[in-house]
Amino acid sequence: MRIATWNVNSLTARLARVEEWIAYAQPDVLCLQETKQADVAFPHGAFAALGYESAHHGDGRWNGVAIISRVGLDRVSTGMGSEHDAEGTRLIAADCGGARIVSVYVPNGRALDDPHYPAKLAWLGRLREFLDETTSSDQPLAVCGDFNVAPEDRDVWDPSQFDGMTHVSEPERAALAELEAWGLVDVFRRCYPDDRLFSWWDYRGGSFHRHRGMRIDLILATEVLAERTSFALIDRQARKGEKPSDHTPVFIDTSVE
DNA sequence: ATGGTGGCCCGGCCA
Numbered sequence: 191m192r193i194a195t196w197n198v199n200s201l202t203a204r205l206a207r208v209e210e211w212i213a214y215a216q217p218d219v220l221c222l223q224e225t226k227q228a229d230v231a232f233p234h235g236a237f238a239a240l241g242y243e244s245a246h247h248g249d250g251r252w253n254g255v256a257i258i259s260r261v262g263l264d265r266v267s268t269g270m271g272s273e274h275d276a277e278g279t280r281l282i283a284a285d286c287g288g289a290r291i292v293s294v295y296v297p298n299g300r301a302l303d304d305p306h307y308p309a310k311l312a313w314l315g316r317l318r319e320f321l322d323e324t325t326s327s328d329q330p331l332a333v334c335g336d337f338n339v340a341p342e343d344r345d346v347w348d349p350s351q352f353d354g355m356t357h358v359s360e361p362e363r364a365a366l367a368e369l370e371a372w373g374l375v376d377v378f379r380r381c382y383p384d385d386r387l388f389s390w391w392d393y394r395g396g397s398f399h400r401h402r403g404m405r406i407d408l409i410l411a412t413e414v415l416a417e418r419t420s421f422a423l424i425d426r427q428a429r430k431g432e433k434p435s436d437h438t439p440v441f442i443d444t445s446v447e
Numbered sequence: 448a449t450g451g452t453g454g455c456c457c458g459g460c461c462a
Contacts, residue, residue, distance in 0.1 A: 199453080199454070199462080200453090200454055200455075202454090202455095203453090203454065203455090224454095224462090226454075226455065250455095251454095251455060251456090251461095252455085252461080298461080298462065300461090300462090338462095392451085392452075392462090393451085393452040393453050393462090394450085394451040394452045394453090395450090395451055395452085396451095397451095397452095433453090436452090436453080436462080
């Protein structure tokens with residue numbers, strides 16, 4: 191089962207690129223973030239034409255998350271059932287092909303002295319509680335999405351450029367480590383222990399061509415999925431060409447017993 | 448040099 195995640199930075203602007211990517215990458219499950227669409231605008235029909243069911247949680251201009259699946263889509267739930275949901279449409283979950291799949295768009299902290307920064311830390315803390323309440327770490331589960339955290343220094347193009355910045359701060363990394371301590375594995379990193387590969391590049395300044403990016407799009411899987419992973423990829427091709435998202439897709443190939 | 452690019456949707460926010 192190929193499980194993918196992609197922050198598309200507006201599905202309205204990106205639908206053709208997403209359709210193209212699905213056609214050649216053939217994901218079984220695709221988690222999307224930043225659709226920037228209301229539920230009524232979500233193109234279920236376009237995905238149905240490709241053989242996929244889909245579920246979306248969005249309210250229009252900001253955020254918006256979805257799961258697209260050709261291996262079943264059941265027990266869909268949205269939000270985390272808390273006051274954190276008021277902050278935005280940032281989480282959707284479903285059963286797909288025997289695994290629980292969660293698509294998340296973690297809030298951007300903006301800056302260490304910005305009120306959005308502690309809100310981001312709280313959201314990540316709440317996510318761990320949500321996992322405790324809704325599943326367990328011995329089940330096949332993948333939490334996929336834009337975490338807006340680079341787990342380690344090797345996940346950014348130049349750590350010295352990020353001194354005092356969000357995405358790399360110790361509290362953010364600690365919050366991510368707490369999620370992993372719950373029982374989740376950063377599957378891409380396990381597959382490629384030493385590679386310095388990125389999933390996001392700023393649109394500005396030719397960052398992509400200068401290899402100035404960050405790895406902030408992650409697939410965090412429970413051990414039962416992680417140990418059965420045969421392949422993982424960050425698909426840089428999707429960051430090239432006409433009207434790319436500033437993020438590129440990440441996927442893993444795994445199986446459910 | 449505190450810029451720059453792109454998406455929202457048309458002034459300014461957000462990433």
